[in-house]
Amino acid sequence: MRIRRLKLSGFKSFVEPSELRIEPGLTGIVGPNGCGKSNLLEAIRWAMGESSAKSMRGGGMEDVIFAGTTSRPARDFAEVAILVDRAPTGDGQDGEIEIVRRIERGAGSAYRLNGRDVRAKDVALLFADAATGAHSPALVSQGRIAAVIAAKPTERRQMLEEAAGIAGLHVRRKDAEQKLRATETNLNRLDELLADME
Numbered sequence: 001m002r003i004r005r006l007k008l009s010g011f012k013s014f015v016e017p018s019e020l021r022i023e024p025g026l027t028g029i030v031g032p033n034g035c036g037k038s039n040l041l042e043a044i045r046w047a048m049g050e051s052s053a054k055s056m057r058g059g060g061m062e063d064v065i066f067a068g069t070t071s072r073p074a075r076d077f078a079e080v081a082i083l084v085d086r087a088p089t090g091d092g093q094d095g096e097i098e099i100v101r102r103i104e105r106g107a108g109s110a111y112r113l114n115g116r117d118v119r120a121k122d123v124a125l126l127f128a129d130a131a132t133g134a135h136s137p138a139l140v141s142q143g144r145i146a147a148v149i150a151a152k153p154t155e156r157r158q159m160l161e162e163a164a165g166i167a168g169l170h171v172r173r174k175d176a177e178q179k180l181r182a183t184e185t186n187l188n189r190l191d192e193l194l195a196d197m198e
C-alpha cells in the first residue's frame with residue numbers, strides 16, 4: 001500500500017484546503033520549527049483512525065480542528081483525505097482508495113471510503129490487513145525511537161505483529177469469538193425452550 005496524496009482542510013495549522021502529492025521515491029518536508037511538519041504525519045495517522053487525542057498532542061480529539069489565531073477565526077470542522085494505492089493481491093481488491101475522516105465540533109468523527117460512509121473499524125481493518133495503520137512502526141514520530149528501545153516484550157510483539165500484517169486477524173478473531181459466544185447463548189436458550197415444551 002502506498003500513500004499517493006494527502007488533502008487537509010481545517011486540520012491543526014492547515015486551515016486552508018491544502019493538497020500534497022507524494023511521488024515515488026524519497027519525499028522530504030523541510031521548514032522552520034513549528035511550521036507544521038509533524039502535523040502532516042499526524043494528519044496521515046488521524047485519517048488512518050488514530051483514536052488517542054494524546055498521541056495527536058491534544059487534550060481532546062476536537063483539538064485537531066484549527067483553533068484560530070489573532071487574525072483568523074477558529075474552524076468548526078477538520079477534514080483529512082488520503083489517497084492510497086493498494087498493492088495487487090489477486091483478490092480483485094487492488095486499486096486506488098480514498099479514505100476521508102472528518103470531525104465536527106460537538107459531532108465527533110465520521111469516515112468515508114471512496115465516498116461511502118463506513119465505520120472506524122472498517123478503516124482500521126483495511127490498514128491492518130495491509131500491515132500498516134495509525135500505530136504502524138513505519139510511522140516514526142519524534143520520541144518514538146526511544147519508546148521502541150524502552151518497549152516491553154509484549155509491546156515489541158505488537159509491533160512485529162503489525163509489521164507482519166496479522167493485526168487484522170486478531171480483530172477478526174475477537175469478532176468471531178464474540179459471535180460464537182452469542183450463538184452458544186442462543187443455543188442454550190433454545191434447549192431450555194424445547195425442554196419447556198416437552
Ligand code: ATP
Pocket residue numbers: 011012013031032033034035036037038039040063064065066067068
Ligand atoms: P518542529 O520542527 O519544532 O518539530 P513542526 O514543523 O513539526 O515543528 P508542528 O509541531 O507540526 O511543527 O506544528 C506546530 C504548529 O501547529 C504550532 O504552531 C501550533 O500552534 C500549530 N497547531 C497545532 N494545533 C493547532 C490547532 N488546532 N489550530 C491551529 N494551530 C495549531
